[in-house]
Amino acid sequence: MNFVTGGTGLLGSHLLYDLLSRGEKVRALKRTSSNIEQVRKVFSYYNTEADNLFNQIEWVDGDVLDLYSLKEALEGADHVYHCAAIVSFDAKKQEQIIQDNLKGTANLVNACLERNIIKYCQVSSIAAIGKSELSSQITEEGMWQNSKNKSAYSVSKHLSEMEVWRGIAEGLNAVIVNPSIILGPGNWNSGSSKIFSTIYGGLRFYTKGVTGYVDVRDVSKAMILLMKSDINSQRFIVSSENLSYEYVFKKMASNLGIKKPDIYARKWVSEIGWRIYKLKELAFNKPALLSRENARTAHKSSYYSSQKLIEHLDFKFIPIEQSIKDISRLFLTDFK
Numbered sequence: 001m002n003f004v005t006g007g008t009g010l011l012g013s014h015l016l017y018d019l020l021s022r023g024e025k026v027r028a029l030k031r032t033s034s035n036i037e038q039v040r041k042v043f044s045y046y047n048t049e050a051d052n053l054f055n056q057i058e059w060v061d062g063d064v065l066d067l068y069s070l071k072e073a074l075e076g077a078d079h080v081y082h083c084a085a086i087v088s089f090d091a092k093k094q095e096q097i098i099q100d101n102l103k104g105t106a107n108l109v110n111a112c113l114e115r116n117i118i119k120y121c122q123v124s125s126i127a128a129i130g131k132s133e134l135s136s137q138i139t140e141e142g143m144w145q146n147s148k149n150k151s152a153y154s155v156s157k158h159l160s161e162m163e164v165w166r167g168i169a170e171g172l173n174a175v176i177v178n179p180s181i182i183l184g185p186g187n188w189n190s191g192s193s194k195i196f197s198t199i200y201g202g203l204r205f206y207t208k209g210v211t212g213y214v215d216v217r218d219v220s221k222a223m224i225l226l227m228k229s230d231i232n233s234q235r236f237i238v239s240s241e242n243l244s245y246e247y248v249f250k251k252m253a254s255n256l257g258i259k260k261p262d263i264y265a266r267k268w269v270s271e272i273g274w275r276i277y278k279l280k281e282l283a284f285n286k287p288a289l290l291s292r293e294n295a296r297t298a299h300k301s302s303y304y305s306s307q308k309l310i311e312h313l314d315f316k317f318i319p320i321e322q323s324i325k326d327i328s329r330l331f332l333t334d335f336k
Contacts, residue, residue, distance in 0.1 A: 001025045001026075001027055001076050001077045001078060001079075002019050002024055002025065002026045002027070002077070002078075002079045002080075002081065003027050003028075003029070003073065003074055003077035003079070003080045003081070004016060004019075004026060004027070004028045004029070004080075004081045004083060005028075005029045005064055005080075005081070005082050005083055005084035005104075005108065006029075006082070006083030006084030006085065006123070007028035007029065007030060007039065007057075007083070008028075008030055008034045008035065008036060008038055008039055009083060009084070009186070009191070010182060010184050010186040010187070010191050010192065010193060010216055011083050011123060011179075011182060011184075011216055011219055011220065012028070012081075012083040012084070013038065013039040013042040013043075013186065014042060014184060014216045014217060014219075014220045015081055015083060015220045015223060015224075016028060016039060016057060017042060017043050017046060017047075017053065017220075018217075018220045018221065018224060019224065020053045020056055020057070021047075021053065022224070025056075025058070026056070026057055026058065027057075027058040027059075027060055027073070027077060028057055028058070028059055028060070029060055029061075029062050029063075029064070029070075029073055029084070030059055030060070030061060030062075031061070031062075031063060032061050036057075036059060038186065038187055039054065039057070040054045042185065042186060045185050045330050060073045064082075064084055064103075064104030064105075064107055064108055065100060065103055065104055065107065066107075067107045067110065067111060070107055070108060070111040071111045071114060071115065074111055074112065074115045074117070075115075077115070077117065078117060078118040078119075079117070079118055079119050079120075079121075079227055080108070080112055080117050080119070080120045080121070081121045081123070081223060081227070082105065082108055082120070082121065082122050082123060083123045084104060085101050085104070085123070085156070085157070085160075086100055086101055086153075086156070087153060087191065093152070094152035095152070097152040097153055097156050098152050098155050098156045098159065100156075101153075101156035101157070101159075101160050102156060102159045102160055102163065104160075105122070105160035105163045105164065106163045108120075109163050109164060109166070109167035109172060110167075112167070112172060113167060113170055113171065113172055117172075117173075118173065119173045119174065119175075119227050119232070120164070120167070120172055120173065120174040120175075121174070121175050121176075121177065121223050121226065121227050122160070122161065122164045122174060122175070122176045122177070123177055123179070123219075123223070124157050124160065124161050124176050124177065124178045124235065125153075125154070125157045125178055125179060126138070126178050126179065126180045126211075126212060126237060126239065126302075126304055127151070127153060127154035127157050127158075128144065128154060128157035128158040128160075128161050128178060129142045129144070129178055129237065129304075130142040130143045130144045130145050131145075131302075136303060137303045137304065137305040138237070138302060138303065138304045138305065139237065139304075139305050139307070139308065140178070140234075140235050140236065140237055140308055144158050161176060161235070164176055168232075168233050173232045173233075174232060174233065175226045175227070175231060175232060175233075175234060175235070175236070176234070176235035176236070177219065177222060177223055177226065177235070177236050177238050178235055178236065178237045178238065179214055179219045179237075179238045179239065180211060180212025180213055180214050180237070180238070180239035180240075180304055181211060181212065181213045181214070182214055182215075182216050182219055183195075183213055183214070183215055183216065183320070183323050183324065183327060184215065184216025184217070184323075184327060185327050185330040185331065186216075188331065188334065188335075193327075195252065196252060196256070196327060196328065196331045197331070199249060199252045199253050199256060199258070199261075200256050200258060200331065200335070202258065202259070203249065203253075203261050204261050204262060204263045205261055205263050205264075205265040206245055206246040206249045206250065206261040206263070206264060206265065207244075207245045207246065207264070207265050207299050208244055208245070208246055208264070208299070208301075209244065209245050209299045209300050209301055210242055210243065210244050210245075210300075210301035210302065210303065211242065211243075211245075211300075211301075211302050211304075212237075212239035212240070212241070212242050212243075212302070212303075212304035213239065213240060213241055213242075213243055213248065213320045213323075214238055214239050214240045214317070214320075215240060215317070215318040215320070215322075215323040217318060218238065218240060218315075218317050218318055219238050221315075222236065222238045222309060222313070222315060225313050225315070226313070229312075229313070231312060236306070236308055236309045236312070237304050237305060237306050237308065237309065238306060238309060239304040239305075239306050240306070240317035240318065240319065240320055240323075241317075241319070241320045242302075242303045242304060243320060246261075246264075248320070248324070249261045251320075251321060251324050252324055252328065255324055255325050255328035255329075256328050256331065256332065257332070
């Protein structure tokens with residue numbers, strides 16, 4: 001039995017689909033308020049018999065912050081995928097993001113140790129990896145460095161990884177994946193899927209910063225392959241290509257059939273932009289579309305290497321150009 005947290009999210013829903021498509025049993029943790037219909041929608045993107053697969057999910061109400069509910073939910077499970085996490089750059093939620101993501105992981109690690117789970121997979125992020133002093137590309141060996149410029153999300157992912165390493169030291173058989181920006185079809189109004197609706201809405205600005213991108217299907221695939229392998233006590237960057245925001249935004253616009261972003265947002269423009277959005281947030285009590293962290297990250301160039309994953313699993317990534325094409329087609333199907 002596979003136990004999945006965060007199953008209603010972008011990665012979690014694709015992981016559920018892939019596991020069920022392999023004929024495996026799945027139990028998914030959800031809050032009582034979660035919208036599981038979004039998962040059914042994701043299934044429908046890939047299978048005309050989506051309902052048959054969706055109905056095989058064993059849903060269980062609970063919360064990773066509640067250790068006792070976790071222990072109960074894990075009864076009979078042997079493989080655990082931890083996809084759940086708060087992803088936010090809201091300054092007002094910084095302490096909550098760190099504490100909840102850390103506590104949720106610590107609880108799940110402890111519950112897995114008590115239940116003698118066969119194997120555990122932690123979904124972390126490239127945000128938890130530091131830059132390497134010996135290479136221009138960032139690898140799994142990059143050491144974390146504390147900095148006041150780190151986002152609360154980055155800190156929470158780093159601390160959550162520390163809990164997994166603590167669990168490994170106590171006997172937990174585990175692997176960690178560090179995806180770059182995950183592209184995929186899901187809730188078009190949240191997470192990375194929102195990039196497509198933002199571009200479709202007529203985004204005019206772009207920056208020349210560079211970062212890693214990966215198709216959600218590849219992240220799910222990598223997780224399952226790692227869990228089925230003898231590999232343990234290691235972490236893996238999962239990133240297909242390092243591309244500029246300019247390239248990605250313009251490629252999205254082209255595939256969505258709209259005008260490409262044509263205004264280069266220099267650093268000073270971005271600095272003004274996030275402040276304006278902050279004022280709007282305070283005035284209208286709505287989350288800002290652009291945070292300070294996002295604005296500054298958009299001008300940085302970071303190059304990530306997935307060579308370790310490629311060598312260990314002979315892994316082949318979906319080209320990002322193909323990912324954007326596939327996702328854009330699904331987006332247009334939903335909105336036209």
